[in-house]
Amino acid sequence: MKNIIIIAVFFCGFITQIEAQKYITKNGKIEIFSETPLFVIDGVNKKVASILNAANGNVVASTLIRSFRFEEALVEEHFNENYLEPHKYPKAIFKGKIIDFDKVNLKKDGTYNIKIAGKLTIHGQTRDIEEPGKIIIKNGKISAITQFNVSLKEYKVKIEKNYKKAIKDNILLKIHFDYKFYK
Amino acid sequence: MNKTIKNILILVAIGIIVGLAMVYYVFNKPHRDIEGEKPAYKVEAQKFFAEYSKDEIAGDEKYGDKVVEVTGKIVDITKEGKDISIVLNDEMEGINCALNIETIKNNKDRIDRLKVGDTVSLKGKCDGIDMIMGIVMTQCYIVDK
Structure with a gap:
């Protein structure tokens, strides 16, 4: 009987330990970039949130479209009013997981090449994505970086006729999270 | 110089200046002034x-x-x-x-x-x-x- 209690207590401790392996950031960063001879779209959003579950590699990330800031006020205006339409679709959300997360050793400093797969929702459209990325462990801190292109067409972001030549269909996203231990 | 030609040239010059000013304004449009805006x-x-x-x-x-x-x-x-x-x-x-x-x-x-x-x-x-x-x-x- 005593042994059962000890084993039960041990497992309870084990389970809470797994549950506690969550990491969070509320100050992640997404940079978006696109360049044509006519136009440079150069924006950044520093209010991106993400939670990483280190027990299974599950990741969620979310941000608000209106938090993007652009070099040029005109681009910011167009981004909001004509393209991403945050009054209709205020959020962008990613839900998925880091494939091969088990090869990341959280206790050992280093850079690990990983793949991120899941569902990305932008402009009310959800698409499956699988993109390469990196997990960087430094002094016990976890950072995640990835960069990939998204096609405006795929997410039903319409470009006005006059700007067809000025804006490329592929927009580069650079994403950076510095996670903190989630109390 | 003929007066009409002179006037046309002046008009063209003004047109170019206004055009450039508009382009400059559009590309250097100031950002929204949140600090100066009264809270809604x-x-x-x-x-x-x-x-x-x-x-x-x-x-x-x-x-x-x-x-x-x-x-x-x-x-x-x-x-x-x-x-x-x-x-x-x-x-x-x-x-x-x-x-x-x-x-x-x-x-x-x-x-x-x-x-x-x-x-x-x-x-x-x-x-x-x-x-x-x-x-x-x-x-x-x-x-x-």
């Missing part, structure tokens, strides 16, 4: 979160993209690089306010004095509500009363 709403942090989270669509409709002045208790101050975010009300049911980069530079002492537990009023642009961050406000300024 003045709210108390707890009530703000309660109202917004109860009906996000109605909240977006009312507060989205508006300049809002929110007063509440500081529960977290995060510095990352040059950026500072202040969370009001509650960690999970918070108003997450990113300070304007210029105001961080210009009011360093004032911002350094802020600490968890203080009550503060911040004015900024309401970007919406997020499942992790709570209500997000960007380009925030401290309102001294």
Whole structure:
């Protein structure tokens, strides 16, 4: 009987330990970039949130479209009013997981090449994505970086006729999270 | 020189100058002046979160993209690089306010004095509500009363 209690207590401790392996950031960063001879779209959003579950590699990330800031006020205006339409679709959300997360050793400093797969929702459209990325462990801190292109067409972001030549269909996203231990 | 030709040349010159000025204005259009804008709403942090989270669509409709002045208790101050975010009300049911980069530079002492537990009023642009961050406000300024 005593042994059962000890084993039960041990497992309870084990389970809470797994549950506690969550990491969070509320100050992640997404940079978006696109360049044509006519136009440079150069924006950044520093209010991106993400939670990483280190027990299974599950990741969620979310941000608000209106938090993007652009070099040029005109681009910011167009981004909001004509393209991403945050009054209709205020959020962008990613839900998925880091494939091969088990090869990341959280206790050992280093850079690990990983793949991120899941569902990305932008402009009310959800698409499956699988993109390469990196997990960087430094002094016990976890950072995640990835960069990939998204096609405006795929997410039903319409470009006005006059700007067809000025804006490329592929927009580069650079994403950076510095996670903190989630109390 | 013929007077008519002279007048035409002057008109063309004016046309070019106006055209260039317009192009210059469009590409150098100033950003929205959040600091100078009068807040559309003045709210108390707890009530703000309660109202917004109860009906996000109605909240977006009312507060989205508006300049809002929110007063509440500081529960977290995060510095990352040059950026500072202040969370009001509650960690999970918070108003997450990113300070304007210029105001961080210009009011360093004032911002350094802020600490968890203080009550503060911040004015900024309401970007919406997020499942992790709570209500997000960007380009925030401290309102001294």
